[in-house]
Amino acid sequence: MAEPKKTVDVRALKSSGFIRQTESEYFVCRLRIPGGNASSEKLIQAAELAKKYGRGYCHLTFQQSVEIPYVKLSEMDALKAELDKLGLRMANCGxxxxxxxxxxxxxxxxxxxxxxxxxxxxxxxxxxxxxxxxxxxxxxxxxxxxxxxxxxxxxxxxxxxxxxxxxxxxxxxxxxxxxxxxxxxxxxxxxxxxxxxxxxxxxxxxxxxxxxxxxxxxxxxxxxxxxxxxxxxxxxxxxxxxxxxxxxxxxxxxxxxxxxxxxxxxxxxxxxxxxxxxxxxxxxxxxxxxxxxxxxxxxxxxxxxxxxxxxxxxxxxxxxxxxxx
Amino acid sequence: MDTKGNGFLDLRGVACPMNWVRTKMVLEEMEIGQKLEVVLDDGEPIRNVPRSLKDEGHKLLKVTPDGSCFRIVIERG
Incomplete structure (x- = not known):
């Protein structure tokens, strides 16, 4: 059941592109790359964010998304705010x-x-x-x-x-x-x-x-x-x-x-x-x-x-x- | 097809793009309208070399299968 300090709706997160990892305090942030084409700027920005919020690497998914693994639960909101500012959109799951x-x-x-x-x-x-x-x-x-x-x-x-x-x-x-x-x-x-x-x-x-x-x-x-x-x-x-x-x-x-x-x-x-x-x-x-x-x-x-x-x-x-x- | 008096190039076993480079070098030494016979492997070579010929304005006159390769006759453009 939900812990008293913070409730996490994993299903809602999943639909917005944050997917829970094996270690439950970490989430994968899945970015949306429709048609598999992303501008150089956006890829560089994604790479920088992976350095800042993840472990300095991105995963290229089979469905042509770029994922930032190892995003901490506590830093998700900050990452989302930066993505919004840069115009990087998140993909989904589920x-x-x-x-x-x-x-x-x-x-x-x-x-x-x-x-x-x-x-x-x-x-x-x-x-x-x-x-x-x-x-x-x-x-x-x-x-x-x-x-x-x-x-x-x-x-x-x-x-x-x-x-x-x-x-x-x-x-x-x-x-x-x-x-x-x-x-x-x-x-x-x-x-x-x-x-x-x-x-x-x-x-x-x-x-x-x-x-x-x-x-x-x-x-x-x-x-x-x-x-x-x-x-x-x-x-x-x-x-x-x-x-x-x-x-x-x-x-x-x-x-x-x-x-x-x-x-x-x-x-x-x-x-x-x-x-x-x-x-x-x-x-x-x-x-x-x-x-x-x-x-x-x-x-x-x-x-x-x-x-x-x-x-x-x-x-x-x-x-x-x-x-x- | 008559190709006498002109060039012949056996490019079996020569991969892209070297087969095209060698074809081009021979064609450059020839007169417009002269013919060159080239033997190319199946696969990439028979797809790529004719496309390069087209880009450079040469004519492909004939393609004849010969076992696992092709004999093509080019007219220098």
Missing amino acids: PRVRAISACQGCKVNPYGRVDAPGIAAKADEKYFGMDTPAKFKIAYSGCNIGCPNPQENDLGFHGMVEPDLVPDLCNGCTLCVQLCKSRAGESLVMNTKTNLPERDDNRCTYCGECLFCCPTNAWVSKRIGHAVYVGGKHGRFPRWADRVADFVSDEDTYELIEKCVAWYNLNGKRGERFGTAIDRLGMDKFKKDVLVPKFKTAKEWDHHGDRPKGINYHVLHSWDTEESR
């Missing part, structure tokens, strides 16, 4: 929408298809901290390499692009066909009569490798958007997310976050993760309640939706092993 994570996106990574950190930061402003039955993690990836693990978040997005060929610009070098064959989706074949690549939409992963590699810019984007994955999680019983929609616009990802959180709050039991609630009530019900008729996948996918049907993954193996990224 059953609510967490700080939204992202990769570098298309502005930094040439392979990226969407501005993942920009969209994530906007979504974070709108939805961070909304109460949910259990933790709710959201990740935005710029492309389908998926560095922020969209398939392992409650709600995950990755950029995708539908390629279109401008025949007049193509000189028939076959580079796109070779690269697609060995690392994308085996979707392209060379038409020997026309000396142009032909794309089989059923086998396409919409990764944009052909746009990325084309020496003459003959491949252009027909449409760009986000693939949507729901119900992923780590934990004692990990669950791989299910792909439920394709080519969703930036704005519509916000609508989906709203709808998913509302559905989760209506249907989820206390402490039950999003994917578990979907499994308990059935994917069909979830789709009917949240997605129909606006959101759907571009085609029927294999294996939770992360693979086109009928491609030979053994020849795609080089993508996983040889890339150093």
Whole structure:
């Protein structure tokens, strides 16, 4: 029970970003870094505060927060006041929408298809901290390499692009066909009569490798958007997310976050993760309640939706092993 | 494809970015319109070297798979 001198509401502290450590007189201060981008000044300030209030080090969390460990209970208010003054915001913990994570996106990574950190930061402003039955993690990836693990978040997005060929610009070098064959989706074949690549939409992963590699810019984007994955999680019983929609616009990802959180709050039991609630009530019900008729996948996918049907993954193996990224 | 009278460079086992540096050095000695055949490994090399060629205004004419590597024909731009 509470000690007579001071009452500590650990749960309230948790929601504001102070998390109790193993040694109960110490707390971790979790800072909010939406989309994983923080200015140099803010990182320096955080480092200085870690020296002043912690033990001179920061922990970089898996969800892209910067944490200051070993903050004394008695100094928490002073730290909070300094953070407020500097404009450093705190993240959260517990059953609510967490700080939204992202990769570098298309502005930094040439392979990226969407501005993942920009969209994530906007979504974070709108939805961070909304109460949910259990933790709710959201990740935005710029492309389908998926560095922020969209398939392992409650709600995950990755950029995708539908390629279109401008025949007049193509000189028939076959580079796109070779690269697609060995690392994308085996979707392209060379038409020997026309000396142009032909794309089989059923086998396409919409990764944009052909746009990325084309020496003459003959491949252009027909449409760009986000693939949507729901119900992923780590934990004692990990669950791989299910792909439920394709080519969703930036704005519509916000609508989906709203709808998913509302559905989760209506249907989820206390402490039950999003994917578990979907499994308990059935994917069909979830789709009917949240997605129909606006959101759907571009085609029927294999294996939770992360693979086109009928491609030979053994020849795609080089993508996983040889890339150093 | 006819590449006679022009250059040939075997860059198997040469990692990025040295494969591009060596390609560039040979291309700089050549006349505009001349052709250079280069053998590149699969993986990063076949992705990166063509991209550098594009940035520097050279033309990639043909890519042919050859076992675990690729033969590419470049036209000096």
